[in-house]
Amino acid sequence: MAEEQSKANAAATATASVGNEDQVVNPWEVSAKEGGKIDYDKLIEKFGCQRLDQSLVSRVERLTSRPAHVFIRRGVFFAHRDFNEILDVYEKGEKFYLYTGRGPSSEALHLGHLVPFMFTKYLQDAFKVPLVIQLTDDEKCMWKNLSIEESRRLARENAKDIIACGFDITRTFIFADFDYVGGAFYQNMVRVAKCVTFNKVVGIFGFTHEDHIGKIGFPPVQAVPSFPSSFPHLFSGNDNLRCLIPCAIDQGESGKMSASDPNSAIYVTDTPKDIKNKVNRYAFSGGKDTIEQHRKYGANLEVDIPVKYLGFFLEDDDELEHIKKEYGDGRMLTGEVKKRLIEVLSELVSRHQKARQAVTDEMVDAFMAVRPLPYMFC
Amino acid sequence: MAEEQSKANAAATATASVGNEDQVVNPWEVSAKEGGKIDYDKLIEKFGCQRLDQSLVSRVERLTSRPAHVFIRRGVFFAHRDFNEILDVYEKGEKFYLYTGRGPSSEALHLGHLVPFMFTKYLQDAFKVPLVIQLTDDEKCMWKNLSIEESRRLARENAKDIIACGFDITRTFIFADFDYVGGAFYQNMVRVAKCVTFNKVVGIFGFTHEDHIGKIGFPPVQAVPSFPSSFPHLFSGNDNLRCLIPCAIDQGESGKMSASDPNSAIYVTDTPKDIKNKVNRYAFSGGKDTIEQHRKYGANLEVDIPVKYLGFFLEDDDELEHIKKEYGDGRMLTGEVKKRLIEVLSELVSRHQKARQAVTDEMVDAFMAVRPLPYMFC
CATH class of the missing domain: 1.10.240.10 (Tyrosyl-Transfer RNA Synthetase)
Structure with missing residues (x-):
């Protein structure tokens, strides 16, 4: 769980790759040497996170007046960045918003894919905050070589599974990049892109000279939802609103009965x-x-x-x-x-x-409509 | 003058750099050794163009029933790519569209900046075809380090100078990237980006590892206006419409009284x-x-x-x-x-x-409105 302040560099490092002799964790691969287990302590250290410890869990329970979700009580979500700061301002009456997403590369989700959404729903309900969900149909088109039409279709299909997790339509905006990129969102993409050199993305993501420029230029697309100004219909005039990003490093593992099959x-x-x-x-x-x-x-x-x-x-x-x-x-x-x-x-x-x-096409349209959410903080 | 078919690779090479011991011509620099003159024959050869010769000028006059513009009669526009093919289909009653643009980096244009627009106006009037004009405010924000607000302001100011050249509002759509990128346009950007590796843009534009990813990812933004599907409000269902791109290699030279001052x-x-x-x-x-x-x-x-x-x-x-x-x-x-x-x-x-x-803000809004142009081919 990583919190992003409105700084381009912070956003760019949110998905930083960690590779050493024992384990590899990057946006596309999670593996430990010889089928071993991921060393989460090492991950926390490399990514510059803090452990989500018992005192923080208790604080969440106190602030939300409800038991913490099993995913944090039992350490499924085990680390964070600056979550304490978000809670500090929340305690003073200042809200935040949630950002999560999915790359729509397949028709059906497995249980591991649901985990971050189940957790995000808990956060939305407990803190009563708005949520933006990005469907990176553009990413899957570029990485998986899906056609644009197929990526867009999968985005809508996946949106149905996400909506089925029970998100509150008065606090939730779901968007697909092929529809939503543009305007304020694109302007922020340019702002972020200006701060990131080729060398930097090579260091973070391991791109090569033979990678296409769509991949190389892509990181800002996933960085800018962490800036409230990317959603003027939601957060206009609220440029300092903080963003909390629930994210998983290994959805794959938690969806399978056998890691190798x-x-x-x-x-x-x-x-x-x-x-x-x-x-x-x-x-x-x-x-x-x-x-x-x-x-x-x-x-x-x-x-x-x-x-x-x-x-x-x-x-x-x-x-x-x-x-x-x-x-x-x-x-x-x-x-x-x-x-x-x-x-x-x-x-x-x-x-x-x-x-x-029960999720109809009209409901998908309603969740994905670019609209204000007047009751999102209530 | 270069014509682009609907192929991503063709678009990507439209602004190919030519550098050798004697002269450098790329999107940012036009210079010849020791202040010498540009060798246009060499340029034509390197860029794979054809000379815009007298027989072609005569053909244009015959097809448009009017004298050719002095800029082609006198060789200011001196080369083309596949212009003959456009004229072949035009002769059979099939239309095309024009695409030109400007990077809005300064308040006031000099005469050299007007040259491509004066020529484009002639082409629009003579062939009675629609025209899209791209204002790359995003490019100038990234290359000149202008703020987004300042780039957007300059785009509108420059639009006034462009409109003052006399373009026909029933056939002309002016757009600024910070407003227009998105939807079908962004989808085409991704299509093009997938076809272009980092090595390729290094070869064409000379980018380095220290260049930011905004620059590296930018070429598709200028390539996709050559595809009619980037403008669904204009060319929906007309995906094979050809595009003619009037462009200059050295606006700078023709605007100054002394090349060095x-x-x-x-x-x-x-x-x-x-x-x-x-x-x-x-x-x-x-x-x-x-x-x-x-x-x-x-x-x-x-x-x-x-x-x-x-x-x-x-x-x-x-x-x-x-x-x-x-x-x-x-x-x-x-x-x-x-x-x-x-x-x-x-x-x-x-x-x-x-x-x-005489150009009001309302006129700028009207030219830049995303709207159909029902009489654009009449």
């Missing part, structure tokens, strides 16, 4: 049977090989995928603790834990499917 | 007294040092600046020939030629000033 991802279009098969077939178990051994030694929760996913998606803290204890002590079996996970995921996906079915 | 430029804001002083002080004469020598040997017309400028701006062919003959043979003196040039320029500038004074 892309078929193991659970999509929001999956049937309960699909979900059951994927969890049973792919979710690596920390339980022991025989019931006798398991009863004796218990499960290794550190490597257990079903427990990890319950940590993401089972909201009941007590039940989660109960499962961890019973399973870790060997009284509960892998099959029972997987059964509960299948229930939780099936319910989540089925709820999403119902919500998405 | 920037103060010698005649501005459209100059008074008759300014013009008189500049012509008398700076315009290099090909006449001889004494009247006796002059009467005996005559003037060297090749190096004579007043004769060169009469060639640009004195419309009467007979009078121009008369002056050249009398002056070249020594019967006419430099003072007399300069006097005639001062008259011609003063009249031109005074006419421009009157026309510009």
